[in-house]
Amino acid sequence: MADLPLQTWMREWSRLEDDLAGWLLYARERAGFLPALQSLQARLTALLEADVDGSLYWLFQRAALTSTQYSATHATLCACLCRVIAPALGLDAARRDSLALAALTMNLAMAQLQNQLTAQRRPPDTAQRELIARHPALGAQWLVDLGVEDSDWLQAVAQHHAETPGLLPRALAATDRYAALLSPRQHRSGRCVTDSARHVVVRREAGLDSVGQALLLALGLCPPGTFVRLEDGRIAVVLRRGATPGTPWVAPVLDAAGQHLPGNELIDTGRDGMGLEAALLASTVPAELDHAGLLALGRTLAPVPG
DSSP states (O other): OTTSOHHHHHHHHHHHHHHHHHHHHHGGGSSOHHHHHHHHHHHHHHHHHHOHHHHHHHHHHHHHHOOTTHHHHHHHHHHHHHHHHTGGGTOOHHHHHHHHHHHHHTTGGGHHHHHHHHHOSSOOOHHHHHHHHHHHHHHHHHHHHTTOOOHHHHHHHHHTTOSSOOHHHHHHHHHHHHHHHHSOBTTBOOOOHHHHHHHHHEETTTEEOHHHHHHHHHHOSSOTTOEEEETTSOEEEEEEOOSSTTOOEEEEEEOTTSOBOOSOOOEETTSTTOOEEEEEOGGGOOOOOOHHHHHHHHTTSOOOOO
16 A cells, blocks of 8 residues: 555554444444454554555544544554554564554444444443453453454453553553543543553553564654744644654644744754754644644654655
């Protein structure tokens, strides 16, 4: 899919998310779940590999600013994050596929509840908390019932909220928390990306573990699609990862006075005087973005290796 026109590529992401939403909500009422999920995972991988930074931009923007079919939006973002960090974790091709499939289905047993909680103005009630607590084991059992035999996939889903999980469940749990903390709910606002990273990648007992290191190195401090304030006061959206975790390429979208900018300037924040001052919540940035234009601007740069 590397040669897809930009608008087609964007539509394919939306189609994939819509298809996934249907399978998550009606998996047990439809035939063909296993081949359908394997096909979705292959489509996701192709779209991601066609433009990794653009994919991160597009999915982080959707996760932070949209609340429709949240379960599918969240699962798609988590699957991409898992694929991006998988090389740093030393996973072979088969385990990378298993981890991505687990990310797409980790909340299978509570997909409808996930969508409901996004719009719910109060914290979960007792019944909802019970389903939240049961959903890893219940989801793994549903997957078995639907024909899944991949032990890595099943273990990752079953253990992604366990206290002492293996590597794949730990990777899944970290990306799940990271993406969820960025997304707003009716009963709480999202966090800025640096707060999310602090809560996920730095473990109180052990500091930065292998999964935390992989997230930090692969995504940077402020991944594509997140907002930052520059040292000169302008507000910018991150378009591409940079040479180091703290020096992404950005496009200013608001000036220091809050006036809209055309979003056609590409800045390397690794240059003197162009550094990052702060990461910002997407909900606090009153900018209407030309996503196609920004994605095209980002594509003028060479892809980040790895």
